[in-house]
Amino acid sequence: MEISKMLLSNDDVAADDNLACSGLDEPHELYFGAVSPPVIQTSLFVQKNYQAYCDDMLHEAERFIYSRGLNPTVQMVEQKLAKLERGEACRCFASGMGAISAVLMANLNARDHIILVNNVYGPAMALVRQMAEKFGITYDVVLDGNLDSIARKITPDTRMIYAESPGTMTMNVVDLAAIARLARAHNITSAIDNTWATPLFQKPLTLGFDIVIHSCTKYLGGHSDLIAGAVITSQQRMAAIRDFSHQLLGAVLSPFAAWLLLRGLRTLPVRMPRHQENALRVIEYLATRPEVENIRHPCLATPEQQAIIRQQMSGFSGLFSFEIRGGHFATVKRFIDACRIFKVGCSWGGYESLIISPNRGYNEAGLAADHIAPGLIRLSVGQESPALLTDDQDTAFAAIAGMHKGEA
Ligand SMILES: Cc1ncc(COP(=O)(O)O)c(C=O)c1O
Known part of the structure; x- marks a missing residue:
């Protein structure tokens, strides 16, 4: 049996990934030089006057108003995850399933069709089945991830190809660049659960995927002490996910869990x-x-x-x-x-x-x-x-x- 060894030493981790995980570019001067960032444990940010409040509401997505929208500790971890995945924008969620449901709910409407590629995480599959029953979406599963098999399943209603690689349990690896190209050619959104590999070992956005999802509960947190999820994508795609799933479904990450995640990321x-x-x-x-x-x-x-x-x-x-x-x-x-x-x-x-x-x-x-x-x-x-x-x-x-x- 031939065992293939890949990256084995710390020296091989890309310097920019190392930097993104570290605290080196954090704004220590904002909090008395403390090397560990504070947990901004607040639900609310008060404004200096009513006009400032009215101005902030015009730019709700980028301002600190209410922590279901934006919180500085959560934002700090989101910026690091966006850098690690080479994405423009990241939003964190209360769990990996929160992130998965945010992506599916924001992108699929009644009668839309989704293709699940490879053996995807069981509850993600169960959610798709529920969405089929409750909201009338349709789906197909291509277990082996074969490109021709995926192409054959595409219909005029297909809106998303959702993959996992390596696949849950089977560890089957699918050709991400080829799947992303196929999706682009048909104007279909591609999304992937990248939890197994972590952004250190696989960067699907650089291979052409549109959306990356993580359960940060696993390696990114790394100490079995938090539950968290993340979505990384372009600014444009994030706007829809933020407005619908983040703001309205509301399964956002708490500042303390974000702080634990920051601490975990340092040693990733x-x-x-x-x-x-x-x-x-x-x-x-x-x-x-x-x-x-x-x-x-x-x-x-x-x-x-x-x-x-x-x-x-x-x-x-x-x-x-x-x-x-x-x-x-x-x-x-x-x-x-x-x-x-x-x-x-x-x-x-x-x-x-x-x-x-x-x-x-x-x-x-x-x-x-x-x-x-x-x-x-x-x-x-x-x-x-x-x-x-x-x-x-x-x-x-x-x-x-x-x-x-x-x-x-
Ligand atoms: C591959 C994969 N994706 C997503 C999840 C869901 O993550 P969470 O438990 O943080 O909701 C899990 C959980 O085991 C998982 O294994």
Whole structure:
């Protein structure tokens, strides 16, 4: 098995990305030289007189009036995320799903058609189904991300192509530049959930995508202590998202969560190479285990996918899955419970390594219908030392000795 290694050292993180994450260009002089910016924990900004208030209301989108619109701490993190994604504008939301729903609700009207490309995050898919039921939008899913298959699904009503790459669970990588070109040629808005790669390792706007979405809850925050989302796009596209979804749906980010996100971003360029390196070490270890099959991580992609990866990615993060050969619920449960370093938890992207399986015992029939192996395990590889992580996996394999062949 050939494991492809990409960006492995801190030196390879682009200097401008490093700068955008850091506090170096923050206006310290505005707050007494404090190296850590203040949390402007306010709902309201009072104006010096009524005329100033009336003038501000004319420029509501750019002025500090009310924190559902604009807040300085939130704005600071939005400016950093816009720089990282090479976008003109960013708005933050109360969660990644807040950002996803903001993009879909602002861009789709009744009877519009959306094409979902690759295996997208489950609740995003569920939201599209709800919007189909409640508001009459229509949708198609192209699981393999094949360009001809996407082109065949385009109708005169198609308004959006929504992608994720690598795809949730499958880790399938799709050709983002080609998809963006196809969308442009048909005057269709393209949007992508870029949470897995982070802007350090993939910048979809530079590949022609119109809108980038993040769950900042994962690597961008990086410490499992906040829930946040972000949308990055052009000024023009942002105007519609801001006026409708940000202002009227109102799922905006709080100043304190924005401050935690600022703090998390400072170490993103240090954390991501470590996530990558640790994940590769765990994958190298798993590849030696006879009990393991189907490790799904882009470092093991086919040569054809590797070519696409080299065009559009500069590194890998630490979320991936593998299967215990012949595994079932009892195997998965014993394996997970034997881990001490990998904690049981469903999120990802934080310091701590996490382990989970879609197999909950009572849902094996549903998994079979979705072609998901009952022995599937998902790991979010964190920041611990690699030896601790591989030793932990070693202990878990010892705990299931014999079981993977079907012995309960
Ligand atoms: C790929 C992806 N996108 C979006 C989300 C939603 O993010 P949040 O939990 O911040 O709403 C998640 C959450 O797990 C995710 O995995």
